[in-house]
Amino acid sequence: MKLDAIDKQILELLQENSKRTNKELSYKLNLSVTAVFERIKRLEKEGVLSKYVALVNKEKVNRSFVVFCHIKLLQHSKSFLTRFEAEVLKLDEVLECYHVSGDYDYILKIFVSDMNAYREFMVTKLTTLQHIGSTQSTFMIGEVKNSTAISLS
Amino acid sequence: MKLDAIDKQILELLQENSKRTNKELSYKLNLSVTAVFERIKRLEKEGVLSKYVALVNKEKVNRSFVVFCHIKLLQHSKSFLTRFEAEVLKLDEVLECYHVSGDYDYILKIFVSDMNAYREFMVTKLTTLQHIGSTQSTFMIGEVKNSTAISLS
DNA sequence: GATTTAATAAGAAAAATATTCTATATAAAT
DNA sequence: ATTTATATAGAATATTTTTCTTATTAAATC
Numbered sequence: 001m002k003l004d005a006i007d008k009q010i011l012e013l014l015q016e017n018s019k020r021t022n023k024e025l026s027y028k029l030n031l032s033v034t035a036v037f038e039r040i041k042r043l044e045k046e047g048v049l050s051k052y053v054a055l056v057n058k059e060k061v062n063r064s065f066v067v068f069c070h071i072k073l074l075q076h077s078k079s080f081l082t083r084f085e086a087e088v089l090k091l092d093e094v095l096e097c098y099h100v101s102g103d104y105d106y107i108l109k110i111f112v113s114d115m116n117a118y119r120e121f122m123v124t125k126l127t128t129l130q131h132i133g134s135t136q137s138t139f140m141i142g143e144v145k146n147s148t149a150i151s152l153s
Numbered sequence: 154m155k156l157d158a159i160d161k162q163i164l165e166l167l168q169e170n171s172k173r174t175n176k177e178l179s180y181k182l183n184l185s186v187t188a189v190f191e192r193i194k195r196l197e198k199e200g201v202l203s204k205y206v207a208l209v210n211k212e213k214v215n216r217s218f219v220v221f222c223h224i225k226l227l228q229h230s231k232s233f234l235t236r237f238e239a240e241v242l243k244l245d246e247v248l249e250c251y252h253v254s255g256d257y258d259y260i261l262k263i264f265v266s267d268m269n270a271y272r273e274f275m276v277t278k279l280t281t282l283q284h285i286g287s288t289q290s291t292f293m294i295g296e297v298k299n300s301t302a303i304s305l306s
Numbered sequence: 307g308a309t310t311t312a313a314t315a316a317g318a319a320a321a322a323t324a325t326t327c328t329a330t331a332t333a334a335a336t
Numbered sequence: 337a338t339t340t341a342t343a344t345a346g347a348a349t350a351t352t353t354t355t356c357t358t359a360t361t362a363a364a365t366c
Contacts, residue, residue, distance in 0.1 A: 011207070014207035015207050018205045018206050021322085021324085022324070032346075033345090034325090051170070051208040053171050053208060053302070054204070055168070055205070055206060055301060056203065056302075058303060060199065061164070066251070088298065095301070097296075098296055101292040107291070140251045143251055143252075144241060144250040144251060145248070145250040146249050147248045148208060175353070176351090186317090186353085188314070188315050188316075190354070
């Protein structure tokens with residue numbers, strides 16, 4: 001699908017704040033409300049706009065302790081990977097999990113309340129997963145940037 | 154601020170899909186539309202709900218190549234950190250940047266179109282930053298889980 | 307124990323927004 | 337020239353958000 005300059009502007013604006021109304025967008029883009037409406041519907045239908053979500057402040061819900069955990073598996077056959085991935089999906093504390101190249105196999109991003117909670121998570125959940133070889137935890141000290149908006153320029 | 158069970162349900166539902174209407178939420182929660190409305194306004198005012206955003210499918214906008222880059226600085230004085238962080242903030246390709254404990258100082262999550270674009274990004278942007286000691290790039294092979302929703306149970 | 311007070315919720319009314327419908331304009335295709 | 341497809345605008349309608357008034361409840365005060 002082709003995205004013109006107006007589509008890109010709409011995407012940038014909605015990535016920043018999805019509560020903007022079509023009227024507000026129509027002002028900014030010098031278009032009619034209908035034109036904006038139709039473009040957004042098209043972007044949704046094509047799957048360019050995949051989801052609308054509310055973001056919650058992790059400090060306010062007691063999940064400020066963020067950990068990046070690098071994981072090595074014992075073996076790398078497809079069935080091992082698949083099984084591990086299915087189990088990770090079930091863990092609420094894990095918001096992100098990526099299969100990666102390099103020294104280890106997976107990067108997990110984990111949100112918990114504090115170090116004690118993380119210890120509990122490791123002992124009762126993470127290290128009980130099948131096929132895990134090793135884990136290495138890196139703790140977030142500060143958040144410099146955390147955006148969900150892909151730049152389209 | 155105290156969050157009761159209903160607040161948590163609202164947060165879970167809006168983190169999953171912020172387009173749900175107050176009426177829809179009121180059905181699910183056995184409440185009136187006004188009660189839902191008031192609770193959401195309170196959660197926004199208190200900063201628990203911090204933002205509403207549209208998520209864009211990275212494949213559809215040609216940013217499927219995701220890289221985690223570990224960075225070490227040459228020195229760790231406050232002024233060096235601050236300056237580095239200010240420069241990273243300006244880089245559109247970097248969606249996330251965290252100051253972390255461990256072998257390296259920062260983790261960056263970078264979105265580009267392909268390996269060539271990443272090479273270009275490294276050469277012209279990343280490695281020209283002040284105070285950089287070393288970088289180590291890890292490439293995403295597959296996305297197992299990528300959620301923005303913090304579980305509140 | 308009766309009476310305020312504060313917090314929450316319900317329902318109706320009003321305001322704002324999203325959505326549909328009809329009509330035009332424009333450029334590409336035949 | 338004529339058709340076709342695409343994008344847009346404006347008006348009409350449907351839906352949602354927001355406000356306002358009233359009622360309920362539980363805790364706090366006398």
